[in-house]
């Protein structure tokens with residue numbers, strides 16, 4: 001019941017109908033070797049030969065396009081979790097994957113920058129109780145920064161060097177003792193100490209006017225630290241690379257305390 005489903009669902013039928021109609025015309029052509037001049041002229045005017053060859057191709061690329069839009073719509077929905085304002089147990093890998101899908105277009109090869117490879121080292125994670133949409137926003141900010149820095153590094157060092165020693169983004173997830181999870185995102189060439197000192201300051205940006213607001217990491221820090229009682233850390237040194245790590249508890253404390261209290265109550269009773 002969303003508009004892209006109308007297109008996606010009907011393209012399949014449209015392709016079949018088009019194939020049937022083209023075959024019908026071809027049947028006429030096969031048995032009616034001398035069509036009336038009006039028909040013959042019409043066939044020539046519309047370049048029927050070309051149309052019958054091209055129409056299936058047009059429909060099939062429309063189907064591929066509709067399929068991509070459908071995937072994107074699904075990802076956006078999964079990404080923003082608009083329907084959920086509450087904490088819920090979620091699969092963190094789904095959040096990371098939908099964020100990557102939204103960023104896909106920026107990861108692809110560009111005329112002046114080669115493809116940015118993403119290496120996933122996903123561990124075995126249980127569901128994590130969190131504000132999924134907001135946590136995805138954190139992944140988005142960190143991954144978008146990673147792409148920005150790799151892009152400008154590639155421009156700086158030149159295409160040949162960029163393609164010989166390509167930069168990758170590595171995403172590692174792990175379940176750590178006893179009830180925390182960590183997502184590490186490693187990228188790029190690293191940053192200078194004076195940038196690292198100010199990373200999380202609101203409005204701190206090294207990007208040109210109009211490109212960065214300098215809010216991405218300060219908002220991410222709020223989401224991780226205040227809303228999820230976790231840690232957002234950055235390790236980085238020029239030439240060595242950067243690694244952001246997001247560590248959050250599997251369950252939020254309010255619940256833990258509440259369940260402890262109810263446990264104690266039941267013990268007393």
Ligand SMILES: Nc1ncnc2c1ncn2[C@@H]1O[C@H](COP(=O)(O)OP(=O)(O)OP(=O)(O)O)[C@@H](O)[C@H]1O
Nearest residue numbers: 145149191204205206207212213214215216217218
């Ligand atoms: N992975 C990274 N490598 C090197 N520098 C980084 C990295 N991530 C962030 N930075 C630096 O930290 C600054 C602040 O990042 P932040 O995400 O808060 O803001 P921004 O990306 O500049 O703008 P916005 O995210 O609001 O569009 C960036 O301008 C950049 O200089």
Ligand SMILES: [Mg+2]
Nearest residue numbers: 141145216217
């Ligand atoms: Mg940013």
